[in-house]
Amino acid sequence: MTVQQVVFIIISAFTLLSAVIVVTDRNLFRSAIALMASFLGVAGLYILLDAGFLAVAQIIVYIGAISILIIFAIMMTRRMMQTVESPFNPRPISGAIAAVGVCALLIFIAVSTWPDVEAANVSDIVLRGSVSQMGLFLVSPDAYVIPFEVASVLLLAALIGAVAIARPEKDS
Amino acid sequence: MSFDVIDFLESLFKLTVADYLRQVFGVPEWIIDVVQIFILATFLLLNVLILIWLERKLISRFQDRIGPNRVGGRYGLLQSVADALKMLTKEFITPSGADRIAYNLAPFIIVVSALLMWAVIPFAPGVVGTDLNVGLFYILAVSSISVVALLLAGWGSNNKYALLGAFRSVAQLVSYEVPMVLALLIPIMLAGSMSLQRIVYAQEVWYILVVPLSAIIFLISALAELGRTPFDLLEAESEIVAGYHIEYSGMKWGMFMMSEFINAFFMSALFTTIYLGGWRGPGAVEYPLLGLVYFSIKTFLILFVLIWIRGTFPRVRIDQLLNFNWKFLVPITLVLIMAVALIVKLLPDDVSSWVLAAVLFMANLAIGLGALEIFRRSAHRQRQAVEAARNPGTAPVAGTSPEAHSAPASAH
C-alpha cells in the first residue's frame, strides 16, 4: 500500500462522506458547507491525477465563487436560522427508480469500456501538465480558440440572463 | 562525508543546509520538509508579535502620541507578548445555539489558509517551499478558502449581526478579488510563467517600474482583501461591532487577529516578489543570504507603506467601496491587460528590457491619467446634475461655478 494509495483512499472517503452529508442533512447551510468540502475532495483527486492547474481552478471557481453564490441564493429564499427541512423525498418510488436507473447506467459504462481504455495519444508535454501548453491550445486557430471565444459569449449571456431575473426592483 | 562544523556553518551561510544534511546524514526528503515547515510557521507566528508592536508604535507616532512604552522597557517591546498571555487566560464563551463544528472550525481554517499561502514564496535563490508551476494561481485558491472560513464563523455564531457582518465581508472580499486577480495577470504575461521563482528571475527591471499601474491596482485590492483601512468598515466598532467575530473570545479571537497580521505580511511579501524583484539585488545570486536580507527589507518597507496608509486615510462606506471596485478598478484593469498585451507583442522581439520597460511605463501612465481624467469629468458632471436639481432656477455656468464647489461632499 503506497502512500499515494492511502492518500487516495482518505480523500475519496472524505469526498463521499461530504456528498452524503450534502444530500441528507436537514440544515441547508450545513449542506452547502458539505458541498464545499466535497469540492475540496475533488480538487484533491485532481492533484493525485497530476492536474495541478485544474485542481487550483476547481478551488477558485467552485469553492470560492459558486458555493458562495449557492449560499447567498439559499439565504435569499429560506430563513436560514431555522433548520427544519425534511431530508426525505416526498416521492420515494420515482426517486428510487431514477436512482437505480442512473446507477445501472454508470455500472454499464464502467464495465463495458474499462478493459479497453488505453492511454490516449496525448503528447508528452501535455501529460506533464504544462500550463503554457494549455494556454497555447486555447488560442491557436487549429485547437480550442472557437470554444474559448464562445465561452466568453456564454458568460455574457449568463450575466444578462441573471441580471434580468435578479435585478432589484426600483422601488425597494 | 562526515559531519564537519566548518562545512555546516558554510552551508548555513549559503542556505544550502538541506543539501548538506542530505549528503552527510542521508536524511530523507520529508523530514527536511517537515523541519522547513516548522521553521517557517514558527517564524511567522513569532513575527506576528513583532508586527503588532510595530503597527501600534507606528500608528501612535502618526497620531502624535507615543504608543506602548511600559511593558519591556522604554519602547514597550514585550507588549504583544503580554497581550498574547492575556488572551490565553480568557474564557472561551461559546454562545448558546452555536453550531459547534462550524464555530470551532473557523479559527483553524483561517489560520491554516494564512499559513499555507507561504509555501510558494521564494525567499532567496533556491530557497522556496515548493515551486509550484501554478504558484500564483495557488495563492488565489488559498485566499478563496479563507473566505469560506469567514462564512463558517458568521453562521456558526448563531448571531444575526455576525451573519450580516460575514456576508458584507464576503461581498467586499469577493468583489476585490477580481481586480487583484486581473492585475496579477500582467506580471505573468511579462514573465511568461505563474511560478513565483520564475517571476523573480525574470525581473531584470523591477515590474513596479514597468507596469506601475498594475502595482497600484494590486496594492489597493490587497488592502481591501486584508480588510485594512481605508477598507475596514467591517471592523468599525461603531457600525457592526466587530462583524463576523463578535462571538469569539480569548485565543479563538486571537486566531482571527493572527490571521489578519499573517495575511498583511504575506501581501507585502507577495508585492515585493512580484513587483519589487523579490530577493533580487546586487550580489544576491552568489550569496543567497543577501537575497534573504533584500527580501526582508523590501517586505518590511511595503508593510510600512500599508501601516502608513492606515494612519492617513479615512474609512470608506460600503457603497463607495463597491462602486469604486466595479466601476473603476475592474474596467481599468481590463483595459490595462489589453494594452500591455498589445504593446508587448507589437514591439520587436529583440528590444532590450529597459526599452520595453520605458514604453510600458509610459503606457501605464497614460492609461492611469486618462482613467482619472474620465473619472473626474463624470464626477464633475454628477455634481452639476445634483446642483441643477437643487436649484432649478440657476443655470450652471460652464466651467467652475461657486455652487458646484459647495456641493455636498456626500454626493456620489
Next chain:
Amino acid sequence: MLSDWQFILLFSVIALVFPGAPILIAQLINPKKPNPIKQSTYECGVETVGDTWIQFKVQYYIFALVFVVFDVEAVFLFPIAAAFNQLALFAVMEIILFVVILLVALGYVWRKGALEWF
C-alpha cells in the same frame, strides 16, 4: 510534479498544529464558568426579539454572480498569460476580443443599475 503537492499536503497537516497549540493551551489554563447570561447572543445589550433571521438583500447575490463570471474569465486568462511569450499577434487579437465581450457584459450590468448598493 506530485512531489510539489506532497509538500503542500505536509504543510497543511502541520499547519493545523499552529492554531491548535495556542487554543489547546488556552483550553487548559482558562477559567470555565458558563452561565446563561454570558452565553446569550450578543445584541448590543438588549434581549433578542423573535427568531434570528436577517433582511437579506438581493445585492449580495448580484455581486456574487458578477464575481463568478469574472472569476471564470480569469481562470481562462491565466494559462493564456502564462503562454504569452510564445503567442503570435493574432492571439492578442483573440484575447482582446474575449476581454471586450466581458467588458460589454460589465457595461450592461452597470447600465441596468444592478451594481448599486441600496
